Each structure stands twice: as C-alpha cells, then as structure tokens.
Amino acid sequence: MIHVGDEAAHTDTAEEREARIYEIGYMITPIVKEDQIEKVVGSIREEIEKVGGNFIAEGAPSLTKLAYAMMTREDGKRIEHERAYFGWIKFETQSTAAESFEQALKHNANIVRYIVFRTVREDTRAKMKAPTLREVRRTDTIRAAPRRGAQTEEKTPVSEKELEKALSDITKE
Numbered sequence: 001m002i003h004v005g006d007e008a009a010h011t012d013t014a015e016e017r018e019a020r021i022y023e024i025g026y027m028i029t030p031i032v033k034e035d036q037i038e039k040v041v042g043s044i045r046e047e048i049e050k051v052g053g054n055f056i057a058e059g060a061p062s063l064t065k066l067a068y069a070m071m072t073r074e075d076g077k078r079i080e081h082e083r084a085y086f087g088w089i090k091f092e093t094q095s096t097a098a099e100s101f102e103q104a105l106k107h108n109a110n111i112v113r114y115i116v117f118r119t120v121r122e123d124t125r126a127k128m129k130a131p132t133l134r135e136v137r138r139t140d141t142i143r144a145a146p147r148r149g150a151q152t153e154e155k156t157p158v159s160e161k162e163l164e165k166a167l168s169d170i171t172k173e
Helices: 004-017 034-050 095-106 160-171
Strands: 019-028 054-074 077-094 111-118
Touching (some): 019 054, 034 077, 034 095, 077 095, 095 111
Antiparallel strands (some): 019 077, 019 111, 054 077
C-alpha cells in the first residue's frame, strides 16, 4: 500500500539525486593580476569538483568594460571597478550540490559578482552571422531613394538675400 505523503517524499529525493546542467557566469576583480587569474578560476573549478560536478564547457575570462561601476570592499575600503574579468563554466551536478556551491562562491573575495543558473547541455550561444554586403563599384553613384509620398522638387540655387532672410526669421524666436 502506497501513501500519498510517502510517494511525494520519494519523488523529492529522486529529483534531488538527478543530475542537472548548470552554468556559472562570474566577474573577477581587476585588482587580481593577469598571471593570477588562472588561480582564481582554478578555485572555482575546485568548488565545482567538491560538490561532485562534471565539467561540460568553459569560457576563459577576459577583461571587459562594465556597463556601470561596481563597488567592492578590499581591506576595509570601498573600491569602485569599471572593468572586470568575465568568464563562464558549464557543469553538471545535483541540485542540492549547486546550492552549496553557490554558498562557497559568496565567500570568494576575488569574485565581484556571479550568477548560477540551470541550463541545457547543448551549445546555446548565438552564432554570429555576417551581414550581407552589397558590392559597389567606384563608377557607381549611390543615391538616396525618394521617400514614399514625398513630392520631388526641382532644385534651384538660393540667393544670399533669401538665405539671410530665412536665417533671421528662424533666429528671431
């Protein structure tokens, strides 16, 4: 005989044991020297391994200009950063392990900001598609197409007096 409460409890534990795909996007403080970046990324990888995670893919961190300045505390002082090293790692682990992994990231002083989210195994990055360019020869003349509904006017030279009068009318306001 199966009780409804027991069945729900069994489903939760089976779901917790199920491996899921996660991705972490992280920003490393620019105070870290370039030769020490790999050491910081290595500490993130170690945390993933501690929770039993398996690596799927990784994007090496590169120095990026931030959309807005971010504040961090270093040696009791607030420091504003306009750049950071951004990288990402995709990995597979159990859902409960991902939560403990996230807690470990909070205590890493070299990480300005991070996000951990659930994703899919497939490559989901957008592929860059080169725009189609039109070939123009040096002898071709490129002309603007007339606007719809616009009447074409014959262009006649404007005299200096008319130009001065038009400018003075505009600037009188």
